[in-house]
Amino acid sequence: MFCRREFIIMCAMGVAGLWGWKTPGVAQTIKGGKEMYTAKDYSKLIGMEGFSENLLKIHFGLYHGYVTNTNKVLDTAAQLLKEDKTGTPEWAELHRRLGWEFNGMRLHEYYFENLGGKGQLMRDSKLAKKLAEDFGSYESWEKAFKAVGSMRGIGWAALYQDTSNGRLINFWINEHDTGHPAGGNPILIMDVFEHAFMPDYGTKRGDYITAFFKNINWAAVEGRLK
Numbered sequence: 514m515f516c517r518r519e520f521i522i523m524c525a526m527g528v529a530g531l532w533g534w535k536t537p538g539v540a541q542t543i544k545g546g547k548e549m550y551t552a553k554d555y556s557k558l559i560g561m562e563g564f565s566e567n568l569l570k571i572h573f574g575l576y577h578g579y580v581t582n583t584n585k586v587l588d589t590a591a592q593l594l595k596e597d598k599t600g601t602p603e604w605a606e607l608h609r610r611l612g613w614e615f616n617g618m619r620l621h622e623y624y625f626e627n628l629g630g631k632g633q634l635m636r637d638s639k640l641a642k643k644l645a646e647d648f649g650s651y652e653s654w655e656k657a658f659k660a661v662g663s664m665r666g667i668g669w670a671a672l673y674q675d676t677s678n679g680r681l682i683n684f685w686i687n688e689h690d691t692g693h694p695a696g697g698n699p700i701l702i703m704d705v706f707e708h709a710f711m712p713d714y715g716t717k718r719g720d721y722i723t724a725f726f727k728n729i730n731w732a733a734v735e736g737r738l739k
C-alpha cells in the first residue's frame with residue numbers, strides 16, 4: 514500500500530517523539546529563531562464523496578511526515594553548516610533528500626487545496642478557455658490529464674503553467690521530485706501514489722481519478738493562473 518520511503522517516514526514519525534522531534538501542526542523554530550514549516554489542517558475535506566475518512570486520515574498523516582522531515586532536513590543542514598561539516602556525506606545526502614521531502618510536503622498542499630469543490634469547470638471560465646486554447650478543447654485536456662495520471666508508476670499528474678509564455682502543459686512527476694518544469698506554476702495537482710486511492714479503490718486507479726475530478730475545487734485551481 515505504501516512505498517518503502519513512506520513506510521520509513523511513518524516509522525520515523527512513530528519514533529520522532531523518542532528523539533525529541535516536535536509535533537507537526539504546531540509552530541516550530543530551530544535554534545537561532547528561524548521559522549520552519551507548519552503542517553496545515555485539511556480536516557474540512559473529510560466527508561468528500563468518494564474519499565473515506567480512513568483514507569483521508571492516512572493521507573493527512575503522510576503529509577505531516579513530509580512537513581516534519583522537511584524541517585528536520587533543513588535543521589540538520591543548518592547545524593552541519595554551523596559545525597563546518599559541509600564536505601561530509603551527511604551534508605550531501607541531506608541535500609539530495611531535500612527535494613523529495615520538500616516536494617512531498619508542498620505537492621500535498623496543492624493537492625488538498627485543489628479538492629473540496631463541487632461541480633464542473635464552467636466552459637466560459639478563464640481556465641476552461643485557456644485549456645481549450647492549449648489542448649484544442651477542455652475535453653482533450655481532461656483526457657490527456659487523466660491519461661498522465663493513469664501511467665504506471667507512483668507520482669503525480671500535474672498541470673503546470675509555463676510562466677515564460679503562459680502555456681498550460683501536463684507533466685508526470687515521478688515520486689515527488691522528478692519531472693518538475695523549472696519556473697513552472699502549478700495549476701492542478703493530482704496524487705497518484707497508491708496510498709491516495711488503494712484504501713478505497715484497491716487497484717482501480719481510474720475510479721479514484723473519476724472521484725478526484727468530482728471534487729476538484731475549480732475556483733482554487735483557476736485562482737492559480739497567472
Ligand SMILES: [Fe+2]
Nearest residue numbers: 572704706709
Ligand atoms: Fe500522497
